[in-house]
Amino acid sequence: MKKVSVIFIYFLLSFHVLYSHATADVRGVEGVSVYEEVLPNGLKILALKDPSALLAVFQIWYNAGSVNEPIGKTGLSHLLEHMMFKGTHKYGPKTFSKIIKRAGGIDNAGTSRDYVFYYQKLAPDRLHLSIELEADRMHNLVMDPKETLSERDVAMEERRMRYEDDPQNLVFEEVVSTAFKNHPYRRPVIGWMSDLQKITRDDLWEFYRTYYSPNNALIIVAGDIDVDLLVDKIKKEFGAIPKGPHVESIAIIEPEQRGEKRVFVKKEAELPYILTAYKVPDIHHEDSFALEVLSSILSDGKSSRIYKSLIDEKKIALSAGAGYSSIQKYPFLFYLYGTALPGIRIDNIEKALYEEVANIKSNAPSEREVQKAKNQIGAGFIMGQDSVFFQAKILGIFEMIGDWKLKDAYLEGIKNVIPGDVQRVAQKYLIEDQRTVGILIPIKGQTSQ
C-alpha cells in the first residue's frame, strides 16, 4: 500500500541501517522464543513471544517480489500489493484499513525485489482480525477492473513522486539497471512508466494466482501473545486454502562484467551527485560478512572514514557514504555515494571516495576499527529489539532469503571478521572493472514565482 514501500524502493542505500543489526555476544530480549510450524498446505508460521511488548504484530510474507515479474511487466508485484487493499468478496473495497484502524491498529505493506510483505500492528488480543482479513485476501480478492485502472494511476503518481521528480533516485535507478544486464535485479521495483501503463487486470490476476498461495507464504505473529491460541486461529482460517503451484528460484545468472560502466543523468537539480556500485556477493557467500564490516568502517557514524575525509577534513561533500546489505536472495551491489557541496566538482568527490577504498586495500584497518564496526552493528541490533515489529521483520527477511535461522549465521559471521578479511574483500570486489558509476549533472531550469 504505502509508506513502507518507501523503505524498499527509496531507501535502498540505507538498507544496512535497516537490516544489518547484529553481532554475537548480543543479548536479545529476555524470555523471547520462536515457535515454528508448517501446515499441510505448506504455510509456514513463526510465532515470537515477547512478554515485554506493548503491541503485537501480524506479518505475512510472500515470495513474490519484482524478480518474479514477467518481461515487460515491471511494477506488477508492487501494483498487486496495492490491489490487495481493494476488497474481497466478503469485505468490500476500502474496508481493510478501516477495520484495522477501528481496532486501534495500523497496517501497511512493502514490496522489494525479493518479496512482498503485509503487516498490522495491534493490541495482542486483536490479532484475530489480521488472521481473518489476511486469510480472506490470500485467495478471495475481487480485483475489479475499474478499481485496477484507478490504482494503476495511483502507482504512476507514486513513480512520479519517488523517481521522476527526484534526481538522485533517478541516478539510483539508472545505475542498478545498468549494472545488471540480465538478472532481474536490474528492474526497478516501482516499474518503468511505459510498463505500468500497460499492466492489465489479467496480468495481475495471473501473478496473484501463481504466487499468493500458502506454500509460498510465511506468517509471523509476535508480541505478548498467546501462541497456542493464535496458531489455532491461523490453522482455522488458512488451513483450508489449497496449495498453489511450486515457485522456482530465479536461475538467471548475471554475465561477467568486463570493465567499468558509466552513466549520466541530466536533470534539473541543485548539486551534482555520484553513485558508484560494485557487484558483490550476498549472505550465502562468506565474504559478505567482511563486506558488512567494510561498509560500516567506511560510513557508520561521524568517525567513519568517508565522513571524516570528505565531509570533515576535505569539506567537499554535503553528504557521502557507503552502503551494502548482504541480506538479499541473489548477489547485489556495494555502493559509494556523495553529494558535492556548492562549487565542488563531482570528480573531486569521486576521487576522494576511491582514495578511501585504496587506503583499505593497501592497509588493513586496525583491530580497534573492526571492533568499533562490530560494536556499532551489535548495539544497533540490540536497540532494534525494542520494537516487536522489527524483531518479526528480521525473521521474515531472513526466511525470505533462505531461512530465518540465517540470522544466527549472520551474527556469527560478523563476529568472526578480522582486519585482513576486510582488506581482502576490498581488494577482491571494489575494483574498477566491476563498477558502475552514475553521475547526476544538474541542469538549471527556470524557477520563477
Add this chain to the structure above:
Amino acid sequence: MKNSKFLKISLFTFIFPFLIFIFNSSSYALDVERTVLENGLTLLIVERHNLPIVKVSIGINAGSLVEPEDKAGLANLTAELLTAGTENRTASQINEEMDFVGASLGASGSDDYVTVSLSVLKKDLNLGFELLSDIIVNPVFPEDELNKERERIKGSLKAMEEDPGFVASKVFKDAVFGTHPYGRLVAGSTESLDRITRDDIVHFHAGYYVPNNAIMSVVGDVTPEEVKKLLKKYFDKWVTKELKDTVPQKPERIRQQKIISIDKEITQANIILGHMGISRSNPDYYTVSVMNYILGGGGFASRLMQNLREEKGLVYDVYSFFAADKFGGLFQAGLKTKNESANTAIEEILKEIKKIRDTPVSDTELSDAKSFLTGSFPMRIETSSRIAGFLVAVEYYGLGMDYIDKYPVYINSVTKKNVLRVARKYLDPEEFTLVVVADQKKALLRKKF
C-alpha cells in the same frame, strides 16, 4: 505497562471489540517518576528492563522561537554545534568515543524547543552521561567547526531546493506566518546564517542552556537512584541561572485568499493549502484531532484519501494536519498529483473542507475516529526512545503526567456537534493560502478558488 486488568478486559474484546477503548487506556499508563531538582531541572524517569539499553532526551527551551529574526538559524546552529568540541574533547574525540560503543549522541533544533538525545547500551551508561554533560555544560564552539557547519547547512538548504515538496512547505509557512519564528526554517537562511558569529552562539548557549529551562527524561534499564547518582556525578556544574524573559509574539492571521505558484520542470504539482491553526493549549485541541482524523488525518480512513486516491486515483498520498505548537499552529492539506490534475485536486480538497463544515460527520466516522485515536495510543509509547520523547513533550506542553489516562477521556467526550463547531471555527475554504510548485504550463492554475 500491562497489568492483569488489561488481560481481563481483553476477553471481552472478541465480543465487544469497540467498547474496550473506554476502559483499557490506563493499562498503558507509564510509571513515571517526576522530580524537580535543586538546580531547577525537571527530571522524568521510567524504568524499563526488557533490554540493556537507556535512552535520554533533554528538551531545552531554546528553539527558534527565542532567537532574533536577523539571526535566524542561531538556535539550530547552537544545538548542532554542541558535539563540535568541549573544554575536554575535540569533535573527533566525541564522535570516536560514541561510535566505538555503538552509542549516539546529538542535538537538533526545532521551533519550540531543542532536543539533545543520548542512546546508549546500559554497560556504557557512565560514558554516555559523561559525554552528555560535557556537550551541554562545556561546549566551546570552535570557530573552524562553526564555519564548517555553517557551510554544510547552507549546502543542504541549497540541496533541499531540489525537493519540490520542501519548496512548497517553505513558501507556505512563510506566507502563513510572515516574520513570526514559526514562518521560517529552523535552519535559517543563507543570509541569516552568514550574520551569526561565534559570540552569538556562546551567548545564546549561556542564556538558554540552563537546567531551570530544561526537561530531562531517562527511560530504560536504569533505576531512579542510578540516574540521580549519575546526575550528581556528571551534572554538578550545571547550575541555575536567571532567565531572560522572552515571550514571543502571537502570530497574526492573514485574512485573504493568497495563491502562490512556483514554476519548476517537474511531473507533479506539489500542492499545499491551509492557514493558521491552533496552539497546543487550545481547549479544542482534542475535538480538532477527531475532526481532522475524519477529514485528512486518518490515512485510508480519511475523506480526503477516499475521495482523491481511492475514488479518483489522483494521488498516491493526501493528508491534512494541524501542527499545534506552543504559541500558535498551522492547518494544512497537501498532496502531489500530475501537473494536469492540479486544479481538480485543489477543488476536491476545498469540497471536502466545505462538506465537513456544512454537515455533521456520521456516527460511524465519529466512533471510528475515537476508537483509532484512543486505541492506537500505545504506538506512541512503544519503545524507550519514543517514551523519552513523549515525556519531554508532555512536560513541555503542560499536559500532566496523567495525560495517558486523560487522553481517552478527552477524545471520548467529543460530540458530532462539537466536530461541526470546530470545523466551522478552524477551517476556512475562502481565506486560505495556496502554494503550488509545478510545471505551470501544464498545471494552468485557476486565478481564484
